[in-house]
Amino acid sequence: MAAADADAPGARPWLLMSPALSAVTLLLAIPVCFILVYSFWLRTAAGGEQTGFYLDNWIEVLTDEFYRDILIQTLRIAGLSTLFCILLGYIPAYFIARSTTRHKAALILLLMLPFWISYIIRTMSWINILGVSGALNVFLLWSGLISEPLQILYNEATVILGLVHFLLPFMILNIYVSIDGIDTNLADAARSLGATGWQTFREVTLPLSMPGLAAGSLLCFVLGAGTYITPMILGGPRNAMFANLVFEAIITQLNWPLGSALSLVLLLVLGAVVMVYTRYAGIGQLAKSFK
Amino acid sequence: MNLLGSWSLIRAFTVLVYLFMFLPVAVVILLAFNANQFGSFPMEGVSFRWFVELWNNEAIVRAFKTSMLLGALTAVISATLGVLASLALVRYDFRGKSLITTALIAPILVPEVVLAVALLLFLRWLEMPKSFPLLLLGHVIFTLPFVVLIVQARLVAVRREFEEAALSLGANAFHTFREVTLPLIMPAVFAGVIFAFTISFDDVTGTLFWKPGGVETVPTQIFAMLRNSISPEINALGAVMVVVTVAVPLLGAAIARRMAAALK
Numbered sequence: 434m435a436a437a438d439a440d441a442p443g444a445r446p447w448l449l450m451s452p453a454l455s456a457v458t459l460l461l462a463i464p465v466c467f468i469l470v471y472s473f474w475l476r477t478a479a480g481g482e483q484t485g486f487y488l489d490n491w492i493e494v495l496t497d498e499f500y501r502d503i504l505i506q507t508l509r510i511a512g513l514s515t516l517f518c519i520l521l522g523y524i525p526a527y528f529i530a531r532s533t534t535r536h537k538a539a540l541i542l543l544l545m546l547p548f549w550i551s552y553i554i555r556t557m558s559w560i561n562i563l564g565v566s567g568a569l570n571v572f573l574l575w576s577g578l579i580s581e582p583l584q585i586l587y588n589e590a591t592v593i594l595g596l597v598h599f600l601l602p603f604m605i606l607n608i609y610v611s612i613d614g615i616d617t618n619l620a621d622a623a624r625s626l627g628a629t630g631w632q633t634f635r636e637v638t639l640p641l642s643m644p645g646l647a648a649g650s651l652l653c654f655v656l657g658a659g660t661y662i663t664p665m666i667l668g669g670p671r672n673a674m675f676a677n678l679v680f681e682a683i684i685t686q687l688n689w690p691l692g693s694a695l696s697l698v699l700l701l702v703l704g705a706v707v708m709v710y711t712r713y714a715g716i717g718q719l720a721k722s723f724k
Numbered sequence: 725m726n727l728l729g730s731w732s733l734i735r736a737f738t739v740l741v742y743l744f745m746f747l748p749v750a751v752v753i754l755l756a757f758n759a760n761q762f763g764s765f766p767m768e769g770v771s772f773r774w775f776v777e778l779w780n781n782e783a784i785v786r787a788f789k790t791s792m793l794l795g796a797l798t799a800v801i802s803a804t805l806g807v808l809a810s811l812a813l814v815r816y817d818f819r820g821k822s823l824i825t826t827a828l829i830a831p832i833l834v835p836e837v838v839l840a841v842a843l844l845l846f847l848r849w850l851e852m853p854k855s856f857p858l859l860l861l862g863h864v865i866f867t868l869p870f871v872v873l874i875v876q877a878r879l880v881a882v883r884r885e886f887e888e889a890a891l892s893l894g895a896n897a898f899h900t901f902r903e904v905t906l907p908l909i910m911p912a913v914f915a916g917v918i919f920a921f922t923i924s925f926d927d928v929t930g931t932l933f934w935k936p937g938g939v940e941t942v943p944t945q946i947f948a949m950l951r952n953s954i955s956p957e958i959n960a961l962g963a964v965m966v967v968v969t970v971a972v973p974l975l976g977a978a979i980a981r982r983m984a985a986a987l988k
Contacts, residue, residue, distance in 0.1 A: 443818070445816065445897075446812035450824065453828060454809070456805055457830065457865070459846075460861055461831055461839065464843045468845060524738060525737070525738040546970060549973050550749055552928065553947060554966060555748065555749060561748070562751060598748065601745060659835035659838075662929060666947075680932070680933075683844065683933065684933065693841065699837065
């Protein structure tokens with residue numbers, strides 16, 4: 434940086450930024466362009482690539498029912514997970530925001546904790562609970578309610594359960610930030626004008642907390658739809674999600690052009706969701722959740 | 725205050741949701757101390773034998789060392805790039821600033837799978853094989869946005885007058901940074917380092933794409949072990965993971981708070 438002193442003052446910010454900018458350019462911008470280029474190449478029988486402009490991968494990805502079904506399955510799993518996060522997350526977020534107990538700080542700290550606890554550990558922990566010799570089966574056998582262990586794991590429901598467990602803190606935190614920012618006088622005013630508790634919630638608190646609800650939902654949906662670890666650990670053979678197809682194509686089959694086309698489909702679908710969101714809510718709300 | 729039924733119902737529901745979030749992890753830690761040779765219930769007494777087994781398992785110890793090295797290098801590189809970029813973004817005005825801010829945050833907006841594939845393809849085009857440096861670069865690119873966000877937020881709060889005073893007393897730009905700015909933003913830099921370390925230490929999505937054959941980090945080692953069946957060893961490893969990814973930030977936060985207090 435000492436060398437920068439000699440330069441014109443206008444050059445210094447660029448000098449400071451250049452390492453980070455080069456990193457983003459070399460490791461993100463150019464590589465993403467490469468996905469686009471690769472998606473028009475072809476895989477040869479020998480396992481190499483035929484360079485050029487072929488639409489074969491795109492035609493396969495866009496017309497094959499197999500890919501379409503998994504895309505729909507992915508959106509369904511992510512959508513249901515988001516919905517359950519809203520149902521499970523709203524009330525705790527409301528409680529933390531409006532609580533006057535001295536435990537409030539502890540509750541918020543506990544909310545941050547899952548972000549630190551390893552994702553793979555949180556996912557696999559459900560095997561200990563729902564597995565054939567997991568806590569639930571052992572309890573049910575012991576209590577005599579069942580005589581054979583139940584096969585509860587490895588289906589769509591357990592994938593959704595794992596995702597909800599992973600995503601819920603994002604939802605609660607976003608809604609909490611939103612409700613915490615609402616002036617409590619507004620609710621008091623509604624009450625003094627004769628609204629019941631439920632009416633106050635429906636007409637005042639809920640609408641004003643919508644930005645947090647929307648930001649939380651977007652994060653949950655996008656993160657949920659992009660995962661392949663959860664279905665790999667908690668899903669059965671038929672519960673693959675779209676990112677599993679990408680993993681399969683790239684890592685297992687080494688079919689780079691097909692993997693590229695599939696990645697782009699995922700990027701475009703999730704990108705469209707983000708665009709719709711920013712169109713109506715603005716990206717600023719999302720940035721709040723990172724602070 | 726009395727809505728959705730009653731306040732005590734709301735509180736009870738909140739307690740249940742918190743239990744849902746933490747009970748499964750508590751079970752992992754509990755089972756790590758299971759004396760039984762199967763990683764499941766019923767417990768057969770408390771024992772540290774699985775932690776001893778971990779210690780003697782060469783593959784796991786190697787994965788642990790890889791993760792520590794990867795996390796530490798990621799944190800140092802990411803923090804360096806992030807601090808320099810934040811200085812430019814907060815302290816200078818130039819054209820295209822908001823575009824560059826967006827570009828630096830972009831890695832968290834792109835699905836990690838897509839980021840992983842993109843980087844891999846680029847390396848393939850360059851005819852470079854998968855390697856530890858690639859893994860490191862991958863981790864740097866998706867921890868960088870967090871460092872930038874954290875350091876920027878702190879830097880905005882540091883008054884420019886301090887730097888101007890140092891400069892007017894004859895310090896050059898580098899001196900001013902080292903003696904004035906860096907100590908003032910140190911808590912945020914430290915937080916960024918911890919953040920980058922734990923994200924890197926915990927990552928499995930990108931790592932599975934980028935890691936060269938034969939190299940395992942702790943999460944990918946756990947992932948590979950899960951293909952067989954869940955063993956007490958995995959639970960013990962999980963317990964160690966929880967301690968590293970939770971205790972390190974908590975300890976870090978405490979130190980950062982001290983540093984911040986010392987500055988006042």
